[in-house]
Amino acid sequence: MDYIKISLIGLIAVIAYYLLLQWPPSSIEVPINQITSQENLVTSQEPAETILFKEEVLIDSKDSLSELGSLSSSSGLAVPDNKIETNLARVFSLNNDVLNIEIDAVTGRFIKAGMKDIKVEKDEDESVSLFGPRLIDEEDGCPVGLGATQKGYGCVGNYFASSGFYSASAGYLDPNFKSIEKLSMDDGGAIYILSGENADMFFTRRVWMRPGEYSLEVEDSVGLRGASEPTVVIPYARILRDGYRPPGRFLDFDSYTYLGPVFSTEYDSFGKLDFNDLEEGGFERESSGGWLAIVQRYFVSSWVPEQGKRHKYQARKISSGAYSIALTSQSRSISDGAPTSYKNTLYVGPKISDNLNKLHPDLGLVVDYGFLWWLSEPIHKLMTWGYVFLGNWGLAILFATLVMKALLWPLSAAGYRSAAKMRAVGPQMAELQQKHANDKQKLGQEMMAFYKKEGVSPLGGCLPMLLQMPFFLAFYWVLLDMVELRHAPFLLWITDLSSYDPFFVLPLLNAGLMYYSQKMMPVTPSSDPTQQQMQSAMKFMPIMIAAMFCIFPAGFVLYFTIQSLITVIQQALSFRKAGISLKSV
Template sequence: MSLMEKDMDVIKTSLILAIAITFYYLLLQWPQGSDMQANNIYEDNKRLSIDSSEYLQTKPLLQPNDTPSLSAMTEQETVEDVNVGGVVFTIENEDLILEIDGSNGRIFKSLFKGVKETLGSEKPLPLLGADNQNSYFANSGFFDDVKNSYIYPNFTKVVSAENDDGSVTYIFSGESEGLFLTKEITLAEQGYEIKVEDGIRSDGNRESTNVVPYAVIESESPQKKDLGFFSPERFAYHGPVFSTNQEKYEKYGFDDLLDESYSETSSGGWVAIIQHYFLTAWIPEQSNENKLQGRFTGSNQRFSVGYTGEKMYLQPGNAVFSSNTLYVGPKLPEQLSKIQADLSLTVDYGFLWWLGKPMYWLLNIGNSLFNNWGLAIIFLTVVIKLLTWPLSAKAYISMGKLRELQPKMALLQEKHGDNKQAMSQELMEMYKKEGVNPLGGCLPMLLQMPFFLAFYWVLLETVELRHSPLFWINDLSDMDPYFILPILNAAGMFLSQKMTPTPPNADPMQAQMMKVFPLVFAFMFAWFPSGLVLYWTMNMAIQILQQWWYSRKTV
């Protein structure tokens, strides 16, 4: 066997291994955290630690204005001298339902109107409070820095108001030890953005004090879910994320918090707990200095992520306020970037983000054109194949020339018989003379790999594909229920192999491996998300058309 032939065998073997490793890599569990979310709290010079039992009694507040800061009070409802403890208030917009504990203002449950819990169900998907009222919730308020304790408001009044822009504001108010406390929650007409403002005012008889604003997300220890091995949710990151001036997007998993708490000071920033397709995030005022923190409290088995703001000096008769934005919803890059530029980084496309972002952009264009995410995937595939056409064309032209040389190859094989070394040398000379690259047919497969990997991450992060149908497929984020796409893909691979000329000196072992490859792909793709298999199958179909077209031109 000649040196050149050996090099070709090495390259072929390496290509097969690279493809196998690529698919194995897709099955690895990438940065894993636990399965849910949580919170506790922190410190501002001192450690602010919130015990869950104590926290259930606490209630942050919102804006303490004599005149609520609403653009228009078109509708008002006041509950005079009534203790609203234990009362649950439900507010909603076109996309979101929130349940708020009237005794403390805690947002303990969220439901997504347009996102169903399971395929075919009419039950909205919960995020906050998915298991029970205390399992996962968000809160904000003030900490008394002098007394080293949380300020627990006793809300006795609730005011609701509709603003000119269609948003609805709820104001909870109450008094506690000479302090007037308010919590103002505003929900826009659409979307998942929640404006929260906490306020506190001291009466004239109380001593001056320092208060520290905080916001937190708290959850019980995550519960592992029973997921299929190929389920995209199995490979998606679940856990806390922090954004600071130094690190715009830092994953700090639940396992990390078990080992060591997180604490960083930053101007602006945000904290979040993300999971497959969804997230909960607190975004403070970006002009303020904030301490971002995360920890695990062993006594109540809870994780906490949140932040404390700058210390505020509260004088008798004066009021101070703290404003935040809470996001509870799906990972929608456009909405997230409008709230805070770096918040869209929670839509994580991995190390191939530079391919993933334009692919998602093309998907959106395709969906806007065809109003179907499955057709959008086909649109994306066609666009990518058009962009890579010039490179693929060279490979197919080389394959066509190789096909033309097959009669001469047969003569060489007949001439040299079992003398493979002499045959290989003469064959290589003929390739060189005719300007043919026998490995040119590998290029289309190599070109597909980065796009395939990038689209897998796009599929992991694109919530719009969840429960999106196409023809017989009910959910593009789940496997093909009838295995039609894996079978079509295997058939396409067999056909492509038949159309690809095989050199007479090809290694029989490699040839057998290539014949088995379509069956291996079919088995793997049977459990892969159908959206991903659709992308690969369309790629294969276009590749076959390209091969056929260029084989005609070279005949």
């Protein structure tokens, strides 16, 4: 009996250890190009080479796109005037109240996506930005084959999104945007219209940005001016990112969370494709609808094409070592005066499932709860309801924990009743052990007869606790991936639920509750030296857990402390009902 319980508690300790290894800190990669706006629409005149990196060659079999059939019809967009207003700026800036987007004028790439209200560090001014170059802190120098480049100021990786048109003969067609126009909408949003030209082609990009939204509707169009022969182009949208991630270290929690591509097709609503998978070969799949994304903790960048149309999804490692994930639509022929257009939605922001599901029913799956999603999703909704009524995420954790413990009360109460019975008959069990200390077979027979006579079970206290373990893990996964908890305050000294308790009050309080709960559990005296050592070692378990919880996010420790408190109350009530005095504990 004691061996089973000690093993179970040891299992919980091991799970807690691995949870420690998996919990990432509230850190985010910061772009190194801090470009300040000069005007409302146009920013920085730095050369494009300092902003992002070009591919080594224009056409590369590893960086090419597969076309999807052909489409002869064109959109009938108007041909722009021959003369386009010239602007020498290398970057255009687009804004709403939550996003600051920067587009490279030459390539048309989205090279910055700054989230105005989401800060890199709490109480600081620097905002999180997903796209752009970033410094890689690597002691052994710049990693080879991961899309990073050694510069004079350090090793630099890159991350950007792009859309437009691709030609089998010329590669990615640079739009060379030279002008931008802003049109205000009635809902407070804006339409940005970028125009450019390259040789005998003219390009237009319309971007719809609405208040409070991290999504952009992007419509690219291309046409010919003065060309004698039609040209075939392939519409595309893609995300390119270097493949570097810090090596796993004991306290570098972020390196243990998933970072990489995700695809959704008609065959698989949510399919991870790790960077390591692309080392072995590319990926291609044709599908109707769907989406693609690069996922990291808290944030996601995603392209969602027009649904109901066929697209080819593809991913590969290109020659520079970076990873390209893309989608293409049907190729189409354009002729003089007959441009064509292609529309997608770019989402770049926090992983908030309600916002993501508005763009696609399956996009909210990037909030990854693992194999216990069927438990985690109701827990997340429960916490959201708690926040709506209480206005504080810490109180929402308290609310969700109380509701869960109430629902599981009958199950846990059965376990504590069994534990109370086992404690009550502890002296008789000790007598049997002493009486048959030299005859283990006889002791086993007598113990089984004793259990049957007294109506107790050696597993009665373990199984109910074990059945609650999935709920514990599901709650953990919710707290792990909830961007809402990032920098969220609780009460008094806890000002950030995603960071550790600065005064270690919760870890110490939890250790005290665990120790008292452990004291109440029945422990049968044993002459076995191994069991005696294990029982002695278990006395230090609350201290070990407290040490780990000192660097755990306060939100998770708060949940665990509330659960420990309710556990002690349940044990006390069960013991009192069984006629056991708590003074003897």
